[in-house]
Amino acid sequence: MARLAHRLTRDIDRQPLHPREVSPLELNRRHFLYGSVAAMAAASSLGTASLKSASASAPRVAPGARVLVIGAGFAGIGAARALALDGYTPLIVDARDRIGGRAWSHTDLGTSVDLGAAWLHGGDDNPLKPHAQQLQIPWHPADYGNGRRIDLRGDVIGVAELADSMGAPALQARLADGLFWAWLRWRLGRLVNASGSGRSLAEHWEVAFAGAPDADACALRGAMESYFAAPLDEIALESLFVGEGDELLPSTERLMTGGMQRLAEGLATNLDVRLDTIVERLEWSPGRVTAITTDGEIEAEAAVITASVGLLQQSRPQLSPALPDTHRSALNRLAMGLLNKIVLRYPHRTWDDGEEYLALCGSRLASVVINYGSHGGAPILVGMLGGQRARDVEGMSNDKAVGLLHAELRRILGANLPEPDAAIVTRWGQDPWSLGSYSFLPVGARGNEAQTLAEPVADTLFLAGEAIDTGGYGAAHNAWRSGLRAARQISGGGPLLPS
Incomplete structure (x- = not known):
């Protein structure tokens, strides 16, 4: 069994904008789960294949045809760019008044702060990295060992260095080593039938961390609920066995200090994009689609639909005829998660600029706090809210949410922390064009939902989006x-395109 965490010092690249990246923790999904052998077995058994190795076949849609792309996020932009390169005529439509989808960069606080997607995950393997470099969008290498684990549950705050607590091999090896038997039972079950395990990640967590240092396990659990954007007792155990080594508690990540939305906008250059255009209904038959939109009808020979899982589950846009039963069944086994943020800008810094992260145990709201000042930005602290905390803030007023987090930060950083002079509270669950942050596999999921949803429908409808990547x-x-x-x-x- 591969060790979950180990030291990593690596020169990722030598770009002037992107300095030498050093990360103390390599916490990737293969190490986190069950070692490279088991990872390869899981990936191959799920039929996962790299785009680079896929063999060419006859076009499903005639070359040069018009293709409607619904959604101007990364999925829609990626599809449209590749289609244009292949000689098709793509048209992107989006209900929002901006490009980027769930990549939304706020620039009114003295620096760019991403309210949605913020990181390039996966190190050098991230296919967006070369595009960010080409567009010269600044990033900052994330050092997840640079910070403290804070226990707020008692009258006296408990403090430990992140590299010595959440990064401790003894702590994280419990979860990695214990997962082997859980993975084996899951794999054997898949050989017998195609149903899910019916088990949650929380069930395994309680067993794996019995007797572990309480505050460290508490903070790590909060970080994982932020990663999965859901409470652990709702997350299927299968969540840990899906993918091709995507990072779980990752290293070699880049925080896009220049803005993820800016990356999306740069990638959309020279594409035909219509914003403020709501697709209310999509009528289709093999080889033809008609989109009824708030800006009139649009005819095309095929459609790429990148709406979120939350929207598709509500039949938005309405498809006539509807998706096949196989697709609808897979779709209904998925769920939308919530990762909200509370952004606090202060008049000046009173905290250590060199400390990047605070991992919190016992917080009413945030599981992780990001110090934007350590990334060369403004005096901004961003609280990350996952699991039930993210749901709680959806029903709070801004004043209450800001007040609760600021009070906790004063306990941690000292009474001289001034009142914030600006704040933003996200509520992605109320966003009408996403209904959440991103997808997760709930208990009952099988782990093959993306493969099913990625199958073309009558060579006319093609689904895409973060939930429908087989990797x-x-x-x-x-x-x-x-x-x-x-x-x-x-x-x-x-x-x-480069990937």
Whole structure:
């Protein structure tokens, strides 16, 4: 069994904008789960394949055809760019008044702060990395060992260095080593039938961490609920066995200090994009689609649909005829998660600029706090809210949410912390064009939902989005990769963009 955490010092790249990256923890999904052998077995048994190795085939849609792309996020932009490269005529439509989808960069606080997607995950393997470099969008290498674990549950705050607590091999090896037998039972079950295990990640967690240092396990659990955007007792055990090594508690990540939305906008350059255009209904038959929108009807020969899982589950847009039963069944086994943020800007810094992260145990709201000052930005602290905390803030007033987090930060950073002079509270569950942050596998999921949803419908409808990438889910690069896959299905295997 591979060790879950180990030291990593690595020169990722030598770009002037992107300095030498050093991370103390390599916490990738393969190490986190069950070692490279088991990871390869799981990936191969799920039929996962790399885009690069997919063989060319006859086009499903005639070359040069018009293709409607619903959604101007990374999935839609990726599909449209690849289709244009293959000689098709893509048209992107989006209900929002901006490009980027769930990549939304706020720039009114003295620096760019991403309210949605914020990181490039996966190190050098992230297919968006070369595009960010080409567009010269600044990033900051994330050092997850640079910070403290804070226990707020008692009258006296408990403090430990992150590298010595959540990064401790003894702590994290409990989860990795214990997962082997859980994975084996899951794999054997899949050989017998196609149903899910019916077990939650929380069930395994309680067993794996029995007797572990309480505050460390508490903080790690909060970080995982932020990663999965759901409470652990709702997350299927299968969540840990899906993908091709996507990072769980990752290293070699880049925080996009220049803005993820800026990356999306740069990638959309020269594409035909219509914003403020709501697709209310999509009527289709093999080889033809008609979109009834708030800006009139649009005719095309095929459609790439990148709406979120939350929207598709509510039949938005309405499809006539509806998706096949196989697709609807897979869709209904997924769920939308919530990762909200509370952004606090202060008049000046009173805290250590060199400390990047605070991992909190016992917080009313945040599981992780990011210090933007350590990234060369403004005096901004961002609380990350996952699991039940993210749901709680949806029903809070801004004043209450800001007040609760600020009070906790004063306990941690000292009474001289001034009142924030600006704040933003996200509520992605109330966003009408996403109904959540990103997808997760709830208890009852099988782990093969993305493979099913990625199957073309009558060579006319092609689904894409972060939930429909066969190599993982939940991140911007998953959305991008799914868009490339949809374009390849349409063209039959034309040239791909760098990936």
